[in-house]
Amino acid sequence: MAGAAQVFEHLRTLEGENANKKDVWARYVALVPNRKGAEKAIDAGVNSLAVVTCVSDAFANKNVGTKTWQDNLRLACEAATTAARNADVQRVRGYISCSFACPYDTLTRAEDVAHSAAALADAGCTEIVLGDTDGRASVRRLEENVTALSRAGLEQDTIGVHFHDTFGQALVNVYASLALGITSVDASCAGLGGCPFAPGATGNLATEDLAFFAEGAGVSTGVDARRLLAAGRYAHALACGDERLLVKLEQDWRDGKLGSGGDADVAKARPVAGRAARAWPRKLGM
Secondary structure: OOOHHHHHHHHHHHHHHOOOOOOOOOOOOEEEOOHHHHHHHHHOOOOEEEEEEEOOHHHHHHHOOOOOHHHHHHHHHHHHHHHHOOOOOOEEEEEEEOOOEEOOOEEOOHHHHHHHHHHHHHHOOOEEEEEOOOOOOOHHHHHHHHHHHHHOOOOHHHEEEEOEOOOOOHHHHHHHHHHOOOOEEOOEHHHOOOOOOOOOOOOEOEHHHHHHHHHHOOOOOOOOHHHHHHHHHHHHHHHHOOHHHHHHHHHHHHOOOOOOOOOHHHHHOOOOOOOHHHHHHHHHOO
């Protein structure tokens, strides 16, 4: 993508500024569709890459311009191999879009998901992520996919999941994933994101919702809820272009007040993420 190198240059600057802060840690990842993208990411200093493919001809055509999903898979495997063979790259994940359904071709096949997963693993991906592109993932389809991946030789600790909350099923599917032994779950601050090639699909599972769910399930995350809510407010203000709130939040960040409980805008405003996160302020006395 245009400007990606400049983005990562800025991120490296931030990384240097936070090097001595014990409570600041991040991994910056580049999502790439092909070998050229992988090479550009590596040249930009990215050491964690994610390659993406799908199991739908129609989606492959819309997303990367290939005629078949098998062609899309070939490009993703080439990218994975390029990344895995580079000594500076520490991690390569493989994303399979439309793992549950396609916005153009209805349901997809677990056998095709398993075939793609095995190919990506052979190409160098250390984790395979099942992508719920349009929010139609279900517990039944999840179980079918995990069973197919298991038959293809993949262990649960090498599988991740990426859910959208279009139909309010994201946390249901997270719960089912945990029951199946999957502990790698994607989420997005304030539920931002989505896919321009998936008509009607809303944002990703909100990090706020996932953290609230995890606490209720007795899973320790180490997440500071106040700071997480503050980050969500900032992300939402940035996405919506709310200049007034951005200026205030940035000043509070510099003053060390953001997420400390003293920020009135964060404390009084209802979180912008999904359903579960709305309970955080009451629980925290905000």
